[in-house]
Each structure stands twice: as structure tokens, then as C-alpha cells.
Amino acid sequence: MVELLTGEARDVRRAAVADLGDALRDLVDACVRTEVPDGELADVAATARELATRLRASGRGLTGVASCDDPAAGERWYSPVYGPGSPVAPPLAVDSAGPDGVTAHVTLGKAHEGPPGLVHGGTTATLLDHVLARAVRVAGSGGLTATLTVTYRRPVRLGVPLLLTAHVIGTEGRRTTARGTVAAADEPGTVLAEAEGLFVALRPETAAATFAGVDHAVQAWTAR
Template sequence: MAAVTELGTALRALVDASVSTAVGPEELRAAAAEARRATALLEADRRPPGRLPPLDDPVAFRRVYSPVTGVGSAVAPPLTLRGDPAGGVRAEATLGLLYEGPPGYLHGGMSGLLMDHLLGAAAIHAGLWGMTAHLELDYRGPVPLGVPLVLRGWVERNAGRRTDVAGSIAAADAPDRVLVQATGIFVTPRAEKMDAYFATVTDAAGRHTPPGRPTDATAVQP
């Protein structure tokens, strides 16, 4: 895990530098050559889609390359999810230029990604595994970059296979002034659909490992 975390941290620093640099063409070409050399090292052994990475552990809530929480991901912030004393889950983040939409502000699609993940994590935290069936966002104000943010998700109600969840994004220094409000419906697939969706999913050893329990999606720290 230490090596994956080290690589992920280095890659995030590289990506951040690549979108904020003002160096000239010569330096950019030199950096591109270094990036190609690193890519060649990593391409020596690749996993196919549907095979979990060796360090993923559904029982321990670990997905190391998640685009939201993965410590090994080059594009994840990464968020650390925690139980919220007010109910549900929460995370703190300060997002940089990689996620920019309007100048100085978060891309609206990134808000959708973060909220989808937070709402799903809230359902899981409540013991309700499901997949996103509907996600709706109300953009009440632009989300600033470079400012500490607080993200929340909580379950509103559950009936059978359906769970209604809500969430929000706000600046940490003004948590009651919601910038993005999200609502979602998460549904546990019927058994036959689970079989169809995840028939080819395996762990790193090749064993069939479909999701199916609340512990199979994402981590929530105490």
C-alpha cells in the first residue's frame, strides 16, 4: 500500500503542476519525455476491466484507485469519508485547478461526481447497498477552488430496495450556505441483474467477486 500511495501522491502532484505550469515549450517537451518513460514502466503489467486491483479489499472498505477516494488515483482529490455526528457521512477537501470549470470555480460535473459518491457512501454507511438510479443537483452558487470545502451525504428514507439520499457542498467557513444541493435514489439490483452486471468481476487471483454487501463499495472512517 505504501508504494501505491507514494505513486498516487506523486501523480497528483504531477497532474496539478501540469495544469498550472507556465514553463516554456522546451520544459514541456522534457516533462513529456519523462512522463512517457514512467508510463512504459507501468505498462509492463496491466489488469483488464473487471479485475479488482490486488490491494482492493471490499471487506475493509478499500478501493485504492477510486476517482474520488483512491490513494493510488492520479485524479482523486482524494477524499477521506467519515461518519458525521449530525448523521450520514462527511468529507473535507480543498480542490485545485485540475477540477476547474468556470475560471476560479469547480466544474459542475465534478460536483456531480463528488455528490454521487457521497450519497452512495451515506447509503452504505446506513447498511443499504445500492446503485445510482437517479441523481439531481441544484447549483445554488459557484464552488470556489483553493478554499476548504465540506461535503455531506445522508439517508432521507428507505423502502425495500430503494433508498432516498441527499447531500450538499459548502465552504467550510460557511457550512450553512449550501452551494450545491443533491438528491438521489439508490436501488439494490434484483439478483438476476446483479448476476448480469457483475458476472465477470474477479479479484486479483481470478476468483469471482461481485459486489453485494454494504461493505463492497467505499470506505467510511470512524
């Protein structure tokens, strides 16, 4: 079991993880844009495999929690949505989070392209799912996504700073509903996509079964 870090040790680890994540996101961007010759691609692939071998010298399994995470608070440093250490995360940055809702910003690049020049619809849905869940959490509820309905109003373009907002509209027992939107940051009044999601907090026994094998307690998705 990986020991969770705290205090200064966690801060130092998080800084190193974020630095590698930033470098890898730059590499991913270069990878999906490159038109270098085939021989150069082969050389870079060999180097990438060597680096992967170095990183695998010490690792964790599929249910392992990273040493720099805070699973009780739901902080995942390798989240594919906002994780500073994830090479596939945009990453999304939360500007504010409180009882009135959540606001966040992100700019998506070529790695998240669907139709040429446009953000993949699945990526838009993923971002909305996250800000909705974040709004539910800061409002005092936990939960996993039960349903997510996304309406795409207009194309979401690559390279455009985006503003995401979300807020809770109702809670009944373990069930919480939230709504959110995506807009261009310079045109916040024009909704590009919107979503409504239902989140259900897990009972203790359900949480134990759902997270069986996870090496640290997780509370952010359970009933409060």
C-alpha cells in the same frame, strides 16, 4: 486474476500506492498550471511515457480489481473520487460515517476547474454522488445510482476547504433515497450545492450480469 491482499501485506501495498498517487497528483497539478517552454514540455512528455511503460510491466484489465482493494466493503484504492492511488482524485476524505449520515472534506485544485477559479459543476455532482452512496451503504443498504438531482446554489471555488454531508431520508425495498450538501468548511450554514439521489440495490442475478468479468465478488452494490 489478481490475488487480493490482506493484513500487513495490504497495508504495505496501500502505503506505496498512496505515495505514488500523491506524487502523481502533484504532477497533474504542475501539468495544468505550467507555462514552461515547448521544448521542456516535449522532454517531460517523453519521460512520462517511459514511466508509463515501467508501470505497465504488470497490470490488470478493465474489469480487474486492484490487489489492495476490498471489493466486498466497496473500498476502491483507485477511485476517481477518493482513491489515494488515483492521480485524478481530489481526494475526498470521509470524516465520519454512521447511521445518522456521512461528513467528508475536500479541497479542489486547478485540475478540477470549470470556469476560471471555480470548480467544474460535474466534479461537484460527482462528489455529491459519492457521499450520498456512502450514506446509503453505511445505513445498511447497497445500490447503484438510479437518479441524481443536483441544485447549484452558489459558485464552488477552487482552493477552498469544503464540507460535504449526506444522510438517508427513506428506504423502500431495494430503493433508498438520500440527500446531501456542499458548503465551505468555514461557512457550513451556507449551502453551495445540494443533491438528492435514488439508489437501487441489485438483485443477485442482476449483480452477476452487471459485474460479469470482474475477477472478485462485489457485494457493496447488491441487495442486503
